[in-house]
Amino acid sequence: xxxxxxxxxxxxxxxxxxxxxxxxxxxxxxxxxxxxxxxxxxxxxxxxxxxxxxxxxxxxxxxxxxxxxxxxxxxxxxxxxxxxxxxxxxxxxxxxxxxxxxxxxxxxxxxxxxxxxxxxxxxxxxxxxxxxxxxxxxxxxxxxxxxxxxxxxxxxxxxxxxxxxxxxxxxxxxxxxxxxxxxxxxxxxxxxxxxxxxxxxxxxxxxxxxxxxxxxxxxxxxxxxxxxxxxxxxxxxxxxxxxxxxxxxxxxxxxxxxxxxxxxxxxxxxxxxxxxxxxxxxxxxxxxxxxxxxxxxxxxxxxxxxxxxxxxxxxxxxxxxxxxxxxxxxxxxxxxxxxxxxxxxxxxxxxxxxxxx
Numbered sequence: 485x486x487x488x489x490x491x492x493x494x495x496x497x498x499x500x501x502x503x504x505x506x507x508x509x510x511x512x513x514x515x516x517x518x519x520x521x522x523x524x525x526x527x528x529x530x531x532x533x534x535x536x537x538x539x540x541x542x543x544x545x546x547x548x549x550x551x552x553x554x555x556x557x558x559x560x561x562x563x564x565x566x567x568x569x570x571x572x573x574x575x576x577x578x579x580x581x582x583x584x585x586x587x588x589x590x591x592x593x594x595x596x597x598x599x600x601x602x603x604x605x606x607x608x609x610x611x612x613x614x615x616x617x618x619x620x621x622x623x624x625x626x627x628x629x630x631x632x633x634x635x636x637x638x639x640x641x642x643x644x645x646x647x648x649x650x651x652x653x654x655x656x657x658x659x660x661x662x663x664x665x666x667x668x669x670x671x672x673x674x675x676x677x678x679x680x681x682x683x684x685x686x687x688x689x690x691x692x693x694x695x696x697x698x699x700x701x702x703x704x705x706x707x708x709x710x711x712x713x714x715x716x717x718x719x720x721x722x723x724x725x726x727x728x729x730x731x732x733x734x735x736x737x738x739x740x741x742x743x744x745x746x747x748x749x750x751x752x753x754x755x756x757x758x759x760x761x762x763x764x765x766x767x768x769x770x771x772x773x774x775x776x777x778x779x780x781x782x783x784x785x786x787x788x789x790x791x792x793x794x795x796x797x798x799x800x801x802x803x804x805x806x807x808x809x810x811x812x813x814x815x816x817x818x819x820x821x822x823x824x825x826x827x828x829x830x831x832x833x834x835x836x837x838x839x840x841x
Contacts, residue, residue, distance in 0.1 A: 771815030
């Protein structure tokens with residue numbers, strides 16, 4: 485059976501390289517032609533991205549509208565989402581996409597866009613990558629199918645919505661992660677000033693992390709150095725080091741220069757408790773020991789991850805991770821898990837699910 489082509493609408497932009505961006509590449513790996521649409525930008529701020537090919541079979545485009553705040557006004561909001569729909573449909577026709585389906589992540593008040601795309605004949609496929617936001621249930625209900633990454637969320641939504649809910653794996657794009665050569669990555673210059681041991685977190689510290697725990701952890705362990713990305717005044721410790729934001733192609737160099745991969749998430753937030761971190765597979769691909777608070781996803785890899793729910797437990801977990809021998813079999817097992825979560829593997833699962841259309 486020949487699959488339809490696809491339009492993928494993201495909550496972010498291509499450079500963010502989050503779940504929708506990887507789903508676009510996964511679909512393209514199965515021979516599907518993909519129009520990737522970034523989150524719309526305001527006409528009053530800047531121009532949207534022109535249509536261009538960013539990867540084999542994947543075409544990037546940035547739609548425009550009046551502004552995100554105006555979506556709260558019923559008439560204006562519907563009008564501007566209709567504008568976005570016309571732009572997307574126009575580019576899909578220009579690319580001569582074959583009976584395309586519309587895959588979308590979550591943007592608040594985007595229901596009118598989904599309705600316009602369905603009216604134009606696009607089957608609706610929702611991508612659920614975390615515990616759903618309150619407004620997201622309407623997007624799930626609108627969908628013909630919903631693709632869910634966290635297994636705990638899959639079971640909850642499947643019980644409520646039935647067989648239109650499908651589980652897909654998280655993914656790592658191996659072509660990007662291994663671009664600079666396996667085992668031959670150089671230490672990035674910004675890390676040269678950071679002493680070891682280095683506990684790395686591939687992301688900004690806001691939104692996800694348990695900052696009170698992290699403050700106490702860093703104060704109690706002054707010889708351990710925590711590395712994160714993006715500037716913030718929320719972590720003022722001599723052993724906390726902010727790195728400039730990097731492109732996805734540069735991140736493997738940093739991971740290879742960490743001693744431990746950290747995921748100290750705030751488990752009191754359902755979004756964090758149920759998340760399936762992309763960075764876990766970046767750490768695993770290097771074989772890196774991983775230390776995490778007990779989010780649900782780590783239970784699947786309990787033999788490969790060190791976890792702790794308190795400052796004392798987290799400190800003990802880091803100590804055990806640092807003591808892990810460099811020739812430990814766990815390192816090769818982690819690398820194997822990462823390879824099993826490639827975009828190609830995700831693409832194979834997507835093909836199985838989307839054939840149901």
